[in-house]
């Protein structure tokens with residue numbers, strides 16, 4: 001039995017996109033047939049993969065409640081990687097610095113994911129600040145996209161829900177960056193694109209028909 005690589009998704013603030021990121025990591029593992037266990041430390045739930053347990057998992061994905069509660073802090077030192085979710089807001093700088101302090105003290109490596117990113121200047125300023133603070137290679141972004149809550153309602157990955165879209169691409173880049181950090185091979189983006197192309201070819205005749213009939 002291998003010891004699974006443990007990835008914990010954490011944040012000081014609530015509602016910043018932790019469960020979404022944890023679910024997208026699980027979807028990425030699903031797509032590559034990688035065995036994993038999914039733990040939801042948030043009593044209020046909300047993750048699509050809560051309770052998923054493959055035998056002999058290579059990875060443990062841990063979703064947590066906001067605010068680094070006692071349970072999260074207890075498990076944290078066992079993590080191989082923390083994914084820190086944050087929204088691009090000046091208000092988050094101070095709690096974020098505290099979170100980095102906790103992670104450094106626990107000796108847990110981390111990446112920071114700026115979720116629900118928009119094009120406001122404050123978002124760019126925040127990302128600049130973050131890159132200077134932790135290094136560009138540890139900062140990832142996922143844009144604000146309606147496809148994210150829509151995919152959740154459909155119980156799907158945004159990668160399948162909105163193939164080839166900006167948010168889907170950002171989510172693949174996020175999942176692959178995390179996979180690399182725990183020693184997993186990346187998902188083949190080309191394969192995903194090829195699936196897109198196959199889909200659009202299948203949809204093409206319907207589109208031609210609709211165009212010709214004015215529907």
Ligand SMILES: Nc1ncnc2c1ncn2[C@@H]1O[C@H](COP(=O)(O)OP(=O)(O)OP(=O)(O)O)[C@@H](O)[C@H]1O
Pocket residue numbers: 011013014015016017018019020021042046064065066085115116117142143144145146148149150152
């Ligand atoms: N990139 C995004 N674009 C648009 N909406 C998003 C994005 N990421 C997350 N959301 C939405 O924001 C809401 C909160 O996301 P999520 O539940 O993942 O946050 P959370 O940090 O787990 O919250 P909590 O602290 O309550 O557990 C959800 O409705 C989700 O669909």
Ligand SMILES: [Mg+2]
Pocket residue numbers: 018019020042045046063064065
């Ligand atoms: Mg959550």
